[in-house]
Amino acid sequence: MEEPVMKDTQWLARELKAHGVSRNDFLKFCGSMAAMLSLPEWAAAKLPATLAAAAKPTVVWLEFQDCAGNSESFLRAWRPTVAEIILDAVSVNYHETIMAAAGTQATAALDQTVAKHSGEYLAIVEGAVPTGAGGAYCTIGGKAALEIAREVCGHAAATIAVGTCASFGGLPAALPNPTSALSISEAVPAAANVINLSACPANADNITALLVYYMTMKRWPPLDDHRRPVFAYGQLIHDACERRAHFDNGQYVQAWGDEGHRLGYCLYQMGCKGPVTSHNCPIVKWNEGTNWPVECGHPCVGCAEPQFWDKMSPFYKHLTGVPGFGMAANIDKVGIGAAAVVTAAFVTQGIVQKVRSRKEDNATTQSHEEEKRP
Amino acid sequence: MSAENVARAPVAGEAVRVSVYVWDIWVRVIHWVVFFCFIILAITGSYISHPFILVARNAYEPFLMGTVRVVHFYTALVFDLAVFARIVLMFVGSPYARWDQFIPVTRRRWNGALESLxxxxxxxxxxPEAIGHDALDGLIFAVRFLIDLLIIATGFTLYSKITSYNSPxxxxxxxxxxFGGLQGARWLHHILMWVAILxxxxxxxxxIVLSTVKHDGTVESMLSGYRYVTKEDLAEEARGR
Structure with a gap:
């Protein structure tokens, strides 16, 4: 006799108990998640109970053209005792880097999940999808990445693209894009509810918060134009930066290791892309909230924005160069040169024409005077 | 024709020129507002892009970049209003401020542009003689208007992300x-400043060259409004319009 499908609402409590996580730790986790998602007080109060009663989502984690950096980031989820359970124990049925199964068993696990939970599971995708050379640049178990992506993301309830490669193509899609790499939303336009968690790598706290939001609210948070959650990508890095006061005051780092650099001045002149990049790095930070690039003296490179390898480089310069003058050409120098050329050309033209017209004037005056003579 | 209408004693053999009120007060005011705003915008914009004045460590609440940005934003609003007012004048202003001074629609204007070239x-x-805008000059200004509009659009794009969420x-x-992201808008905004400077x-x-070659008072005309044009051209303009 077939067992009736029961909605398991006690799984989280069981897991927490098994891992020895105290109620206090769980509440702290819920509090930090509520703060991260900017939930109002009443919603934050309801979060622990709702989360404890939430259904267990089934997750498959796909890796394509990537460096496994997002997996690394995810495995280092902060407050691991609770986040591990949310992330690690949420039935990650398939994850190439961390799963025990290998070869046929692994692909069987994936196929099974796709077949059994079609339209219910969440696909987390890391890495870009190469489409060049018939997909030969990235194959798993003999299948091209594009084929796998179409099959898995096409049947998922939602696809979470973690990292800039999966979100926008990232490094593999940077010019000249030798493998014709595409982001997940470009590669599988049919995929439902694609959510981009860009950044290189995606912040594990944002992945956790996104899953908590989905598990408790049963829907996806508001997204911006690039389909990134507003709670994490709603503000410019510049606007939440701790060095912002130095920016407004006109105090800048001029060279690596100079007095300003040691005093923690603004990295704007060192090419910081914080003013054009939307992310919550300054608030959430990395490595258990220890630090983030700008705080430790390195300018933001804008990794959460589309095509950042092409658009934001050179990373240590304010702006890209002028076409035809090279990537590193200084716009102002080219501009001054062009101004000099234009000035010289028009002044020369003017002087030559003036001399010519004066000659003509003199000639006509002379001839007139000659005519007047009796 | 009264004597004071004649520009000056004509050089023998040169056409007699008469003064014509070409640039009305709106055109002149907008011209200078745009000019001075652009200078302020270029200087403040260059500072924003590359802060060339650095503030000492112990300065008390200098807020230099903050102030420069605010000056840039408010000057930009005046600049934008002036440019839009000029575009409105293209449809409601004097014949010498109309849109057909910028976009040649008659064969005569096209020929004028070619002759000017x-x-x-x-x-x-x-x-070649022209009462209002020289045909080539008008064409160049049509491009300049497009560049101004692009500068305004990229500027608002950059501002949209730092303004309050409930700002219109x-x-x-x-x-x-x-514009290819904020960095793209920023790049375009900066490079277009140089194009506008050119x-x-x-x-x-x-x-200055036209004014000295033609002796038609073009330089002064943007203050006085009057330009000295040949009688022949005035008559032709009256026929050809």
Whole structure:
């Protein structure tokens, strides 16, 4: 006799108990998640109970053209005792880097999940999808990445693209894009509810918060134009930066290791892309909230924005160069040169024409005077 | 014709010129508002892009960049209003401020542009006569207007992300992908400043050259409103319009 499908609402409590996580730790986790998602007080109060009663989502984690950096980031989820359970124990049925199964068993696990939970599971995708050379640049178990992506993301309830490669193509899609790499939303336009968690790598706290939001609210948070959650990508890095006061005051780092650099001045002149990049790095930070690039003296490179390898480089310069003058050409120098050329050309033209017209004037005056003579 | 209408005692053989009220007060006011705003915008914009004044460590609440940015934003609003007012004048202003001074629609204007071009490549000794905008000059200004509009659009795009979420200017966030992200908008905004500077340079030099070659008072006309044009041209203009 077939067992009736029961909605398991006690799984989280069981897991927490098994891992020895105290109620206090769980509440702290819920509090930090509520703060991260900017939930109002009443919603934050309801979060622990709702989360404890939430259904267990089934997750498959796909890796394509990537460096496994997002997996690394995810495995280092902060407050691991609770986040591990949310992330690690949420039935990650398939994850190439961390799963025990290998070869046929692994692909069987994936196929099974796709077949059994079609339209219910969440696909987390890391890495870009190469489409060049018939997909030969990235194959798993003999299948091209594009084929796998179409099959898995096409049947998922939602696809979470973690990292800039999966979100926008990232490094593999940077010019000249030798493998014709595409982001997940470009590669599988049919995929439902694609959510981009860009950044290189995606912040594990944002992945956790996104899953908590989905598990408790049963829907996806508001997204911006690039389909990134507003709670994490709603503000410019510049606007939440701790060095912002130095920016407004006109105090800048001029060279690596100079007095300003040691005093923690603004990295704007060192090419910081914080003013054009939307992310919550300054608030959430990395490595258990220890630090983030700008705080430790390195300018933001804008990794959460589309095509950042092409658009934001050179990373240590304010702006890209002028076409035809090279990537590193200084716009102002080219501009001054062009101004000099234009000035010289028009002044020369003017002087030559003036001399010519004066000659003509003199000639006509002379001839007139000659005519007047009796 | 009364005596004071004649520009000056004509050089023998040269056409007699009469003064014509070409630039009305609106055109002149807008011209200078745009000019001075542009200078302020270029200086503050250059500071924002590359802060050339650095503030000492122990300065008390200098807020230099913050102030420069605020000056840039408010000057930009005046600049934008002036440019839009000029565009409105293209449809409601005097005949010499109309849109057809910028976009040649008649064969005569196209020929004028060609003749004017000949002057710049030394195929003509004197530039062709025109009462309002020279046809080539008008075309150049049509391009300049497009560049101004692009500068304004990229500026609002950059501002849209730093303004308050409930500001009406936040709607310009929709243009961010169009310019290839904020960095793209920033790049375009900066490079277009230089293109606009090139336009201003060629404009100033050419106005001085035309004024001295033709003796038609073009330089002063942007203050007085009067230009000295040949009688023949005035008559032809009256027929050809």
């Amino acid at each position: 000949k002057f710049y490549v030394f195929l003509r000794r004197r530039p 200017l936040a709607i310009f966030q929709g243009l961010i992908p169009f 336009f201003i340079l060629q404009h100033i030099i050419r106005v």
